[in-house]
Ligand SMILES: [Fe+2]
């Protein structure tokens with residue numbers, strides 16, 4: 233990708249410019265990049281323009297693209313060689329007791345935001361449904377309404393990300409395809425917030441997520457909703473949805489090119505074993521990689537007519553195990569950090585022997601608010617649930633528990649529905 237210099241190349245500038253190549257590992261905020269040296273132009277052309285690095289997240293994204301060296305101009309920004317060396321980044325592990333990340337404090341309590349989020353989520357599902365109907369009629373959906381919905385979801389995530397994430401886990405298996413698009417969009421927006429991406433970049437990625445499976449509207453329902461295992465031929469039919477999605481989006485006016493890319497390649501895998509093109513590593517763009525990890529996680533934790541949904545904790549574990557093979561390892565770990573050690577609705581046992589369900593995040597990722605329902609030592613349910621804010625009491629979570637053994641619910645979604653009355 234060639235640099236598009238934001239300033240006129242005056243003779244004075246050219247005479248003092250100091251272009252040199254540096255490793256992405258040595259980049260810092262304040263360094264001026266003139267060329268990302270990546271052969272895949274669409275990666276940088278949409279998301280990162282040549283210019284000064286103003287955020288750590290930009291460096292992180294470049295690493296996830298697999299960019300090795302970039303050209304910098306030391307007359308316009310910092311020279312990494314004159315700065316103290318970066319500490320070598322350790323191989324990171326998912327959020328754990330020794331590796332918590334600070335959480336962004338929600339500006340609105342969950343109990344308030346969930347009502348707004350419920351309405352936004354329903355509208356998003358209606359919008360996706362209308363787009364599916366357009367495609368089934370042979371019409372091309374419009375992008376405008378998707379940006380409106382994406383903006384409302386973006387606002388909700390930034391007020392309190394727990395609300396939409398929670399709603400995504402309380403769902404009907406009959407509406408899987410619609411709910412899936414909205415949930416993937418929710419996770420994508422949560423990741424954008426985690427990476428501190430701009431609103432316009434976040435909205436572009438969100439619209440890509442809402443549309444990523446639109447080609448499923450062309451797949452016969454007998455295959456799409458088949459309760460049993462698909463035959464080899466049906467698997468091939470199902471796989472075509474990626475190409476159908478990209479062909480459809482290609483016709484939608486106002487859709488950024490990366491949405492078409494996300495639609496076509498969201499089933500590619502980091503190790504090259506995905507489809508339709510067997511792309512690997514840096515051949516897979518950042519928007520695709522980011523959407524893919526959200527897509528797989530949602531599919532894992534969703535109940536389908538042919539399988540129960542995994543509990544969130546188990547879904548996160550699968551994402552962890554896919555780091556380095558199915559996904560870029562850093563991206564997979566970032567996803568786990570973003571969702572958190574104890575997402576709302578997680579069943580936990582406290583160090584004092586009581587157990588309950590996480591009801592709210594706090595700024596302390598290890599100490600959420602827990603609704604305590606059961607006394608493990610006496611093996612009996614408490615007469616009345618007790619709300620315990622571990623960030624205030626200093627209490628500890630000892631281990632994870634499980635909805636079925638503790639609360640007699642068949643799956644996590646049922647428990648969440650009961651607790652949050654959604
Ligand atoms: Fe898909």
Ligand SMILES: [Fe+2]
Nearest residue numbers: 412444445527
């Ligand atoms: Fe999907």
